[in-house]
Amino acid sequence: MSGTLIKISETLADSSLQSALYKATGRLISHRKAAIDPQVLDNYQELRSHANAVKKHTIENLDHYLEQFERQVAANGGKVVYCENNEEAADFIISIAKQQSARLIVKSKSMTTEELHLNDWLQKHGLETVETDLGEYIIQLAGETPYHIVAPAMHMTRYDVADIFTEHLGIEREEVPEKQTMIARAVLRDKFLRADIGITGANFLIADSGAVVLVENEGNARLTSTMPKVHIAVAGIEKMLPRAQDLGVFLKLLGRSATGQPLTSYTSFLSGPRRENEADGPDEFYVVLIDNGRTRLLENPERRQSLYCIRCGACLNHCPVYRKIGGHSYPWVYSGPIGAILSPQFHGVERDAWLPYASSLCGACGEVCPVKIEIPKLLLELRSEVVEKAPRSALERLAMKAYAFTMTRPFLYALAGRFLRLAAKLPIPNGWTQERDLPTMPKRSFREEWKSL
Amino acid sequence: MEEPVNARERILSRVRTALGRDRASTITSKLPAVLLAPGTQTDLIHRFRTRLELLNGVTYEAANLSECRAFVAQIAGGRRVWVSSGIPELADLHSATTIDEAEVGITGADYALADTGTLVTFAASDERRASLLPPVHIAILLETRILSGLDELLSAHSRPSEITSSMVLITGPSRTGDIEQILVRGVHGPGELHVVVINDGSPRLSA
Numbered sequence: 001m002s003g004t005l006i007k008i009s010e011t012l013a014d015s016s017l018q019s020a021l022y023k024a025t026g027r028l029i030s031h032r033k034a035a036i037d038p039q040v041l042d043n044y045q046e047l048r049s050h051a052n053a054v055k056k057h058t059i060e061n062l063d064h065y066l067e068q069f070e071r072q073v074a075a076n077g078g079k080v081v082y083c084e085n086n087e088e089a090a091d092f093i094i095s096i097a098k099q100q101s102a103r104l105i106v107k108s109k110s111m112t113t114e115e116l117h118l119n120d121w122l123q124k125h126g127l128e129t130v131e132t133d134l135g136e137y138i139i140q141l142a143g144e145t146p147y148h149i150v151a152p153a154m155h156m157t158r159y160d161v162a163d164i165f166t167e168h169l170g171i172e173r174e175e176v177p178e179k180q181t182m183i184a185r186a187v188l189r190d191k192f193l194r195a196d197i198g199i200t201g202a203n204f205l206i207a208d209s210g211a212v213v214l215v216e217n218e219g220n221a222r223l224t225s226t227m228p229k230v231h232i233a234v235a236g237i238e239k240m241l242p243r244a245q246d247l248g249v250f251l252k253l254l255g256r257s258a259t260g261q262p263l264t265s266y267t268s269f270l271s272g273p274r275r276e277n278e279a280d281g282p283d284e285f286y287v288v289l290i291d292n293g294r295t296r297l298l299e300n301p302e303r304r305q306s307l308y309c310i311r312c313g314a315c316l317n318h319c320p321v322y323r324k325i326g327g328h329s330y331p332w333v334y335s336g337p338i339g340a341i342l343s344p345q346f347h348g349v350e351r352d353a354w355l356p357y358a359s360s361l362c363g364a365c366g367e368v369c370p371v372k373i374e375i376p377k378l379l380l381e382l383r384s385e386v387v388e389k390a391p392r393s394a395l396e397r398l399a400m401k402a403y404a405f406t407m408t409r410p411f412l413y414a415l416a417g418r419f420l421r422l423a424a425k426l427p428i429p430n431g432w433t434q435e436r437d438l439p440t441m442p443k444r445s446f447r448e449e450w451k452s453l
Numbered sequence: 454m455e456e457p458v459n460a461r462e463r464i465l466s467r468v469r470t471a472l473g474r475d476r477a478s479t480i481t482s483k484l485p486a487v488l489l490a491p492g493t494q495t496d497l498i499h500r501f502r503t504r505l506e507l508l509n510g511v512t513y514e515a516a517n518l519s520e521c522r523a524f525v526a527q528i529a530g531g532r533r534v535w536v537s538s539g540i541p542e543l544a545d546l547h548s549a550t551t552i553d554e555a556e557v558g559i560t561g562a563d564y565a566l567a568d569t570g571t572l573v574t575f576a577a578s579d580e581r582r583a584s585l586l587p588p589v590h591i592a593i594l595l596e597t598r599i600l601s602g603l604d605e606l607l608s609a610h611s612r613p614s615e616i617t618s619s620m621v622l623i624t625g626p627s628r629t630g631d632i633e634q635i636l637v638r639g640v641h642g643p644g645e646l647h648v649v650v651i652n653d654g655s656p657r658l659s660a
Contacts, residue, residue, distance in 0.1 A: 024634055046488070053485045061480050063468045076614060082461040134640055135631035153631055161632055177632040181640050188641065193553060209614035219585060219627040219642025226581045226619075237464070244612050245487045248604045259630075263569045263603070266642065267622040271614035279538050279580040281619055291464045298471035 004329055004354075011326045017155060021326055024154050025317040031260025032314060032368070041256070050249050052372040055308035058207075058240050059298070065207040065240045066289070072210025076272025078285035085292050090121035092288060093199070093232060097127055100230060102196030106188075108214070108221035109133035110201025111311055112236050112290055114146060114333045118199070129199070130191050132220035134184055141168045147327035148335070149313040150258045155326060188220070198224035198282070202235035203254065203310070205287070209244045211271035212287060215254055217264050225270055231282040233270075237289050238307035244269070250310065253370035257312035293346040303378060306341050308371040315365035315375060321358050331355070337365035341378045349386045356382035417445050489608050492601025497567045498650060501599050504570030508625030509638065510646040517653050518542060521593060524649045525559060528591055532556040535587060539579035543593070552580075558587035558643070562594040565648070568602035569624055572648065576619035584623065590643035592623075596652035 011017060036044045058065055070080040083089040097105070105122060107113065107129055119129045119140070131140040135153035139146060141164050146152035153161075162175045165183060174180055200221050204213040212233040214221040225231045241250060247269075255261040274281030298304050316322045316336030327335040331352045332343040340355045349356070356379045359365075365375040406412045421441045428438070457463045469475065502512040515521035525546060535555035536547040549555035560583045564573035572592050574584060584590050600606055603622075613620040627642030638644040 020633075027634060043490075050485060050488045057482050057484050060472060060482050061474075062472065063465050063474060064480055066465065066468070072614070076618065082459075082464050084460050084464065088460060132641070133631070134629045138631070151631065151634075154634075156632070158632055177635045178637050180632055181629060181637040185640055206614075209612050211614050217628050217630075218640045220640075222581070222585050222621065223641055226585060237468070242484055243487065244610075244614070245489060245607045248487070248489045248607050251603060261624075263566075263571055263622060263624045265623070265625050265628055267624075269613050269620040269622075270618065272618045275577070275618050278576045278618060280582050281576055285618075289464070291460075291467070295464060295467040295471055298468060 004331060004352075007329045008325045011329055012324060016157075017326065018324070020155065020157065022323055024151065025323050028151075028259065028313070028317040032257055032317070033260075035256040035260040035262060040262075041252070047249050047253055048370055048372050051253055051370060052308065054241065054246055054249065055371050056305070058242055059238065059304055059307055062237065062240065062298070065242055066237060069205055069207040069210055069240060069287075072208065073272065073285075073287055074210070076210045076285070077275075078210065078272040078287065080287045080289060082289050083291070085290075086116035086118060086121055089116055089234060089288055089290060090118060090125070092286075093118075093122060093197070094125050094127070096230060096232065096284075096286070097122075097125075097197060100196050102230075103128060104191065104195045105129040105197045105199055106191050106195040106224050106228065107131050107136075107199045108201070108216065108224040109136050109152070110199070110234060111146070111149060111333060112201050113199065113234050116234075116290065116292065118234070130188065130195075132188050132191070132224060133216075133218060134181060134220075137184055137188065138164060141165075145328070145333055148316055149311050149338075151313070155328070192223045192227045195224075195228045197230045197232060198226075198228040199232050199234060200224050202233045202239050202287070204241050204247065204250060205235055205239045205289075206244050206247075206269075206271075207240055207242050209269075209271050211244065211269050213247065214266075214268040214270065215251070215264050216266050216268075217259075217261075219266055222266055222268055225268060226281060229282055230284040230286070231270070231273075232286045232288060234288045234290060236307075237291060237294055238309075254310055254312055257310075257314040257368065257370040297345050303341075303345060303381065305373050306338075306345060306378060308373050309338055309342075310371060311338075312370055314368040314370065318364040318368050320360055320362060320364070325358070330358075337375045337379070338373075341373075341375055341382065344382050344385075349382055349389060353386045353390065356380075356386060414445070414447060417447075421445070489604040490602075491608075492568065492605045494601060497599040497601065498596055498652065500567035501565050501570055502650070504568065505625065505646075505648060506570075508570055510570060510625050510648060513647070513649045515649055515651050518651065521649050521651050522546070525591055525593075528589070528647050529557045529559075532589070534559060535583055537561065537579040537583035540593060552582050552586050555587040557589040557591060558583040558585070559591045559593070560584045562592045562648070563598065564606060565594050565599045566602050566606060566622070567599055571603075572623040573606060574621050574623065575613075575617040576621075577617040581619055581621070584621070585642050588639055588643055589645040589647070590623075590626075591647045591649065594648055594650050595655065596650050597654065599650075 138153045148154045202212040203215040273285040322336040330339045513524045533549040534557045535549045537560040560579040562572040563575045626638045626646045629640040
């Protein structure tokens with residue numbers, strides 16, 4: 001918590017970061033708003049409800065769809081591998097790398113592999129893994145974690161990028177974003193042409209087709225899944241959708257909620273290695289399905305809706321807390337409201353007991369969620385779990401009992417009210433009123449007013 | 454019960470236990486019906502061109518293959534060209550030795566989506582790299598292949614995996630906003646996208 005507190009106060013004190021954060025999320029908010037306007041999308045709410053129903057059904061029958069997916073991937077000539085955690089996932093990828101005598105791995109943006117710290121594991125085994133999404137590449141060079149689910153380098157300026165590129169690429173300082181982008185293109189293009197293995201995430205897994213769906217704007221996910229001999233997609237088991245036709249709903253929601261795009265520049269629907277009648281594409285195709293704590297979330301029928309998330313980032317953009325404290329103040333790779341409900345469920349509420357409280361409960365996150373996850377409700381549930389599990393002092397327990405006793409007895413309640421109206425006139429110790437004013441107390445209570453009406 | 458030996462068995466067994474399901478693995482709740490709208494069929498080419506131009510794509514209309522060839526030659530303008538093996542009709546325009554050094558990539562398009570200005574390409578018809586590696590992509594599209602939108606595509610192909618290992622939807626040039634949200638085109642894929650629409654009513658390019 002203390003590290004987090006420092007991060008929070010640093011973020012709050014950094015006025016240029018505050019304004020960048022506010023502007024960047026503000027722009028995403030207005031793009032989304034324009035993209036779901038009834039003039040351009042007449043059934044947005046219907047799509048949300050439908051997406052929620054499809055996800056609910058899929059999660060409730062997840063084992064069925066996992067097995068169907070597995071059969072279909074095999075029928076397409078690919079292979080599904082289940083992994084409990086990062087160690088198993090890394091072991092599998094290392095075994096493939098050995099088979100291929102691979103040295104270089106290119107990666108496209110994947111929150112699941114961030115969650116697993118996969119790059120660290122692979123690098124420990126002498127494998128060079130290069131992030132190829134521009135934002136991810138920048139933060140990989142800087143040794144940081146993503147600031148935002150869809151905009152990993154949201155907190156950096158062109159000058160930060162200039163510093164990072166000069167230091168790590170040994171080039172002359174360049175401060176123009178267009179030119180910086182072209183520098184990254186050239187460096188990474190060379191990596192794409194030499195890489196032996198490409199690792200992607202998956203926005204969706206399609207059970208009836210054995211397909212992995214990748215949604216992006218840059219083309220790096222296409223390159224990662226097209227150029228190397230081996231394509232490995234790493235995905236959480238919850239990314240499943242039953243049918244290819246469900247994409248009609250989910251693609252319409254994802255791009256709009258994330259960046260306000262009806263469709264992003266590229267959507268790849270990938271089902272297996274290159275076929276005989278096809279000119280190019282990978283020779284081998286693997287899907288690594290990750291648990292890493294997800295099955296624990298399935299146990300609670302109320303809370304398993306957290307697994308419906310399609311990682312659009314809309315709840316971050318709309319959260320008054322995220323917009324002030326930023327992505328690095330959260331303890332895990334998932335930040336914002338979705339992070340505040342995922343982290344405690346993955347790691348236990350004790351680990352970051354403050355997280356469910358990092359919300360004003362304004363409800364914006366739930367309102368903008370494209371799959372209608374009831375985030376505010378889950379935050380409250382997690383808060384009550386924190387309270388149930390936290391050891392409370394005898395004094396607090398006694399105070400709560402006295403409170404309950406008073407509140408259930410009208411006579412005592414009226415008496416206590418009269419007493420507190422008087423007590424509020426006394427100065428309060430501990431400097432509590434140094435930075436806040438107490439409201440002025442009325443002379444008579446509402447109940448007294450009511451009687452005299 | 455014995456602890457299953459491999460990760461697959463362990464994970465599936467935990468999923469079943471958590472959901473209160475048994476090994477039989479049948480669906481216990483009803484899967485919502487597919488939600489796909491028929492889409493508006495009028496003015497498809499105009500809608501497609503308008504949408505794509507909004508995304509900085511450039512579109513052309515050709516009455517036949519020779520007009521199309523003239524457009525392509527004009528766009529390529531003497532640069533090194535890689536023609537996808539999927540369009541032998543334009544093979545004579547091929548001039549690059551390797552695809553890595555090509556400045557212009559030419560492919561067909563299996564479909565286009567009018568609502569979003571999207572091209573749909575199947576790996577079974579075109580080289581995946583030809584629409585991806587060169588900084589300029591020219592796609593040849595038959596007007597008869599323009600559909601209203603994503604929903605119509607998914608109605609026509611309920612399982613794209615039966616036809617191809619890779620279906621890619623291309624909606625405008627490659628772009629990024631990762632540095633200060635400044636829009637930059639051509640970050641990894643082509644920064645320029647040209648689409649020549651042949652509106653001779655033929656169902657095939659060479660017809």
